[in-house]
Amino acid sequence: MLTIQEIISAPPFIHAEIMGGWEGKERSFSIVQNHSISLEEPSLLLLAKTQSTIMQLPEYLSNQDVQGILLYGNDDLLIPTTFMETADSYKKPVLMINEQNPESIKQKIADLKHLKSIGLFQYIWERSTSYWLQLMNERGLPGLLQRLCVFLGQNVLLLDEDFQFHSGNESPATSGQVALVKSLSNQPYKNKKEAFKIVENESGRYLLFHLQSGEKRCGFILLQELPGMMIDICIEQIIHAIPAIISYLMKEDAVKQAHRSYKELFLYNLLYNNLESENGLIQQGKQWGWDFTKTTQLMVMRLDRKTDFPNGNVDLDAIMRKIRSLISAAFLQAIIFPIQGNIVMIVFDTPDHTPKELKERMLVLANRIHKEIEHSLDTIECQIGLGRHYPSNMQLFRSFYEAKVALELGKYESRHRSVRHFEDIGIARLLSNVHNDLLHEYFEATLGELIVLDEENDDFYMVTLEAFYNHNGDINQTAEQLYIHPNTLRKRLKKLESILNVDFNQMEDMLKIFVALKIRKILK
Amino acid sequence: MKQLGFLVHIEKCLGCRSCEFSCKNEHGHEDSFRRNIHSLEDEDNKMGHSFHHFSMACNHCENPACMPACPEGAIKKKPNGIVMIDKAKCSGCGKCVIFCPFDAIKMNPLTAKADKCDMCYDRQMQGKTTICVSACPVKALEIIDINDPKNADYDKSIYGFEMKKITNPSIRFHKKKEDIQHFWCR
Missing domain, CATH: 3.40.1390.20 (HprK N-terminal domain-like)
Structure with a gap:
């Protein structure tokens, strides 16, 4: 029969x-x-x-x-x-x-x-595999799933490796199936050897077939066990359609990987001056829906774990989603992606603003992002560097460099700021371009004698000098920090003036020492 | 993304300058070297009796200072991390020479354009290694991918040499001493 x-x-x-x-x-x-x-x-x-x-x-x-x-x-x-x-x-x-x-x-x-x-009869089942492969080539995944549903007389659901409904499903899932899939996604999947396993909930018993290619898990097929169905025939039909589904999913994954790597390469080329022409930039950007005819600005975010919380994972995707929602509230479009351990944000704006307005808008946005990220993630310290705006989007590489320099040189500022614009980093911007041996020479000539004296006599002249500059020359505040009387501080400053041969009432002398102290931080 | 860089085995380098001369033969011109040997006092012996040497050219920095300095936009960084000068675009203004913290860029007197190590880009495209690496008789130079986690333990700086860190140079140093080989028995 x-x-x-x-x-x-x-x-x-x-x-x-x-x-x-x-x-x-x-x-x-x-x-x-x-x-x-x-x-x-x-x-x-x-x-x-x-x-x-x-x-x-x-x-x-x-x-x-x-x-x-x-x-x-x-x-x-x-x-x-x-x-x-x-x-x-x-x-x-x-x-x-x-x-x-x-x-x-x-x-x-x-x-x-x-x-x-x-x-x-097994030979017949084996021959059916080539039919499914052919059908997949002709009608794609939706066509195959549709035909499989017709053969089995019920809705077959394709799930991805994380138990999410695959976009290839044409028929919607029932509430029972949705509940089952949700419960499956919350528990680790252990079965690796059998072709399927039986799972059940209030809505009934289901067969969960796993789609596995070598070590790689591609997804699952969910089939409900209905009363009176010839379960062994249904299993054979699904098992022999699975190779075609796996081949489609693998192909889809390879396409996604290629697309992702090509996108990464494009963004790398944009940030490292590898694009040949503005027209090429506009054309390539269109592939991902980015309009590079618009004005763009760039900022770089660095996330560090706070010293109190050395361990723990950071969900970069969640952070990027948050940033995207914040940017989309005020700007046309944004590209947000990680590179070299930082998150780069390229923001598209209307060309109606002056450069000063553009900078202000970006600073407001950066401060808002910083506030939101630090508020939502207690364990993370967030710092943002901003580059200058350039009229051509081909110059984004300069803006990227400046944003990274702003981030890096922020460490040498006496006033801690988490959001820094390249234009606002002051004298450190100049010092960053001077050769280290020249900096070293300047520092030795200016403060070298003081350091030798401190080492020889166990004195605190260097500490005093730094505290004095950190408090903008305020005698009372400096004395309070050093736990000494203001008159003792005045006496020490007089001594410092004689050692360094400077006058702290002269702007030029003040600047000379300030630069040497900055160099000290940079060389450290 | 890859970031190619030089790995210098400090204890192996003899300071023989084979890398310098091979580079000059391959790319060079009179009176100028793309690669230079530096000699420094040893960390353990500050009296000057012991020296170590290392070879340095362009460090193909992760954040190259020369790139934004070029008004023509002639300096670019390839996806494998190599920083290159587009000779056709270079106007010879020399700004990049000033901005490079490692003195890796020189003006070519013949072409009057900027010139620096391109990590033998053409040789690498042919599947060969750089000329300096192949010329080193003691294998003190290597090309590595800095971003590869297995290379994370190498040192980023060397005692006695001031490194500008803001550009994040793609050079690594390997200082571990090899065990002394005894060729005689007591």
Whole structure:
């Protein structure tokens, strides 16, 4: 005995069009007959696709020995929907194939029957894999899933490796399936060897097939176990469709990887002056929907763990999503991506603003981002550096360099600021471009003697000098920090003036020492 | 992304200048070297009796100061991290020479354009290593990917040599002493 669901897994019946009555796919038959009059046992009725046979379909379906009808021939005939409704009501499948010769069809069904009787039906299942691969090439994943759903008579759900519904699913999931998938995503998946495992919740029992290619997990297929279904045939049908689904998912993943790496390369080239022309920049940017005809500005964010919290993971994606939502509230568009351990934000703005306004807008945005990030993540210290605005987007590499320099040189500022613009970093910007040996020479010539004296006599002149400058020359505040009387400090400063040969009332002398102290921080 | 850089094995370098001369033969011109040997007092022996040497050219910095300094935008950083000068765009203004903290850029007197180590880009495109690496008789020079975690333990600076860190130079130093080989028995 063969079931109709079994014969549809074998060529040429696998290409058959299912016209109706598929609920009765589990019906089995022992013989194939050309005419219903002489039926004596459960039969599959083989009918030529002609006008007269189609008109007689309801009559054939009413015969209790008819388990299903197979229409053959190439004629393009319209079958009234009422007839298909009749097939649905009798739950007797009506299939249509393009074969011409009824004897050859009979022979093929006889062969299937023989293979089943000697236990070699497995060969038929194996051959069906090539059908699914071919279908995948022709109609893609939605076409394959649709056909699989038709064969199984129920909605089959494709999930990705994180138990999220794949976009290839055409039919929506039921509330029971959604609840089950949610519970699956919250627990670790352990099964790696079996082809499927049984999972259940209040809505019923389900078969969860895992899509695995080598060590890589590509996703899952979820199938509900319905009462009366021929579970072993359904399993075979899914298992032999899985290679085609895996090949599609692997291909999709490879395309995504290539797209991602190409995008990364484009952004790298943009930030490191590797693009040849502005036109090329505009054209390439269009691929990802970025309009480089607009004015752009750039900032770089560095995230460090606070010293109190040396461990713990940082969810960069969540941070970038937060930044994106903050930027989208005030600007046209933004590109946010990680590079070299920093997060780079390229913001597209309207060209109506003056350079000063553009800088102010960016500073406001950067401060807002800094506040939000530090507020939501207690363990993270966030610093933002901003580069200058340039009229051409081809100059973004300069802005990127400046933003990184602003971040780096912020360490040498006596006043701590988490958001720094390149224009505001002061004299450190000049010092950063002077050779270290020159800086060293200047520092030695200015403060070298003081350091030697401190080392020899265990004095605190250097500490005093630094505190004095950190408090902008305020005697009382400096004395308070050093736990000494202001008059003691005045005495020490007099001594410092004589050692360094300077006058702290002269601006030029003050600046000379200030630069030397800055150099000290840089060289450290 | 890759970031290629030089790894210098300090204990191996003899200061023989093979790297300097091979580089000069390959790319050079009279009176100028792209690569230079530096000799420094050893950390353990500050009396000047012991020296170590290392070879340095362009460090292909992660944040190259020369790149934004160029008014023509002639300096670019390739996706493998190599910093290159586009000779066609270079006007010979010499700004990059001033901005480079490692004195790696020189003016070529023949072309009157800036010139520096390009990590033998053409040789690398042919699958060969740089000329300096292949010329070193004691294998004291290597090309490594700085971003590769297995190279994270090498030192970023060397005792006695002032390194400008703001540009994040892609050079690493390996100072570990090899075990002394005894060629004789007592």
